[in-house]
Amino acid sequence: MNHTKMFNKLGNLSVNFGKLALRSLKHPKSASPGSDLVRCISVLAPKRGLMEFFDDEKNWGATEVKSGRSWNKEELRLKSNTDLHKLWYVLLKERNMLLTMEQEAKDQTQLFPSPERLDKVEESMENLEAVVRERNVAYHQLERGETGERPGKVRTGPLGLKSYDKMRQYTIPQFMNKKHRETHEEYRPNRDAEDFLLKYREKLYLTKRRQQRRDFNHVVGLLNRFPNMDMQALKEQYPDVDIEKAKASRKHRGHFIPK
Template identity: 50%
Template sequence: MNSIFLKAVRNIKTLQYFPTNVVRACGATKSLHTTNVRNDLMEFFDIKKNWNETNIRVGRAWKLDELRIKSNTDLHKLWYVLLKERNMLLTMEQECYEKMNLFPNPERIDKVKESMDNIEKVIRERNIAYYQLETGETGERPVEDVVNLVGLQEKYEKKEYHIPRFMNTRWVQSYLDHGLFNSMAIKKFYRLYREKQHNEERKARNRDMNHVIQLIKRFPDMDMEKLKAEYPNVDIEKAKRSRKSRGHYVPKY
């Protein structure tokens, strides 16, 4: 019995001076994996074997369905991994710009940002579900339609301020006393803005009409019902009557 106790004490001393034996004694040598820790500024740069590469093979962004099945702890860890990757990519992009080199695969930044946006969406969904279960409300900030200083409609998220709205002299003077909504400058701006919107919509309708006319000209036997479903804002009958839609054949309509 004493020999067994002395042997155990010697093993404890051995484990104390050789930390790697702890893992071997626990039988977790194959399952334990640790990465190299770098605490210097090289964390902001890519590995050296990718510095002179022109094409780096990377995967796709994380999808919402894949993130919904993960726990909050995994999402928290994944967020910081993506944050670290984004900082590294932005640093490498700036370094390549200063060195006048080509930054390989710039779409990597977009994939990282898309993954981070999807994580925020999943966390927001869980917060809304939690608040609805506990309080019956979404927990989101209330949003209302307001008119800004230039007379345009916009979405405004309500916030808390240290003074009420009617006591805020700066807000009262801007919105009430000066009469910005009824001023001639705002009316002129709003008129020109509506004119610009009208011209953009008119040009879009003309582009669709000309495209439909060319389709009818090249493919006179095409299905008009599918064409109408594809371009609901275009008058198909008017496009068929147009001279531009007639090819080198006798029209059927």
Template identity: 50%
Template structure:
């Protein structure tokens, strides 16, 4: 007898539930009639299909086996400066997803000993991300300078490492103070002696030679351009080659070519 009562009670509960669901459905249908048609249609519109599988880490199948894939250029800073913070936030995740896909395809092509089509796409995506990060840092600096009078960046200073080379060090948070952190203290110790001084002298000489060779290359490039194009705009050369003394080249008559006038 108890089992019969349980079955009757369960059927009565199911009937009440179905009746309530039908009432709710009727109310929804009546309320949807009062909504404009444009709003209802726009809620059902999708531009791209949703994909939540592993294939998002791979390129389009039509690009498999191709030697070259058509792509655009990277994002410039001037183009990113006119966008809002919300657009920059969305663009960052789009670029991050694109970079992960390209890195995955590059690894897959290396594993299969195949040619990765248009590898410069990775460089352009990374350049876009660097420019976007620079623009966001500019906005953060401007905001903090306006509100607090400081840049908001991590403080840093020019320090000397263990080999006697100067580099810019940015401060970071530590769990314990510096005088209690033995590992940090040992990593900041400086080696002294004749060997270190000799290394620093040779290192500075190498940097000077690289700077001197680069300056000579720019000077020779300017001389060649002015020899081939006597009517070249000098202001453009000064803007592109700021390290070259163009007036000195003109005074010393070093831009004249070796030819016999007719």
């Protein structure tokens, strides 16, 4: 059979199927009982091309692309599981598209317009995953009395740093696996590890002190520029800063004697 005859037969088959579908739509009783013919008809043409990995053509070359805000948890909690499942794949396709456009902009040595779009999509996906986990935990606690989350254990590494590892099944038990014992050996105190931990804690402490000093100076600058600002909102924004101490500081009072 040549290709022409095959295409003609396929064309006749499609025409006959279209007539049968229209007749079933006009006269539903004519369709056989239990037939899913009417439900299989779709009026929307699915898009499965590679152009879904690229942004709309009108945004090509633009310096700024307008976008909305990210989805918050309060809005996602109002949606059903089916809607969350659909929204997840919509966000996933949007993230893939943005990553493709970002890589293309790097290859062309151009600026990626509105890079905050990627942050909004990732934040929405994190909130959606958190809402799904909340529902999963609530379901397992109601049905089984447990969270359903994979259990974990706090381990101490060779440098003395603790990390939380989720448990999983192994083909060979850990106590019988020589390679696992060598790479995951529990922490044994030694002089080098103690010196490292001492310097590491000192680094964390100094980093925290510098951040507190920067926040304090920033609050003092805000008080100098906006003396009538809302103090309650300022405390909520910078909970680690003593507002009264910032008001009484020399930087805030200036170089004059208070009355």
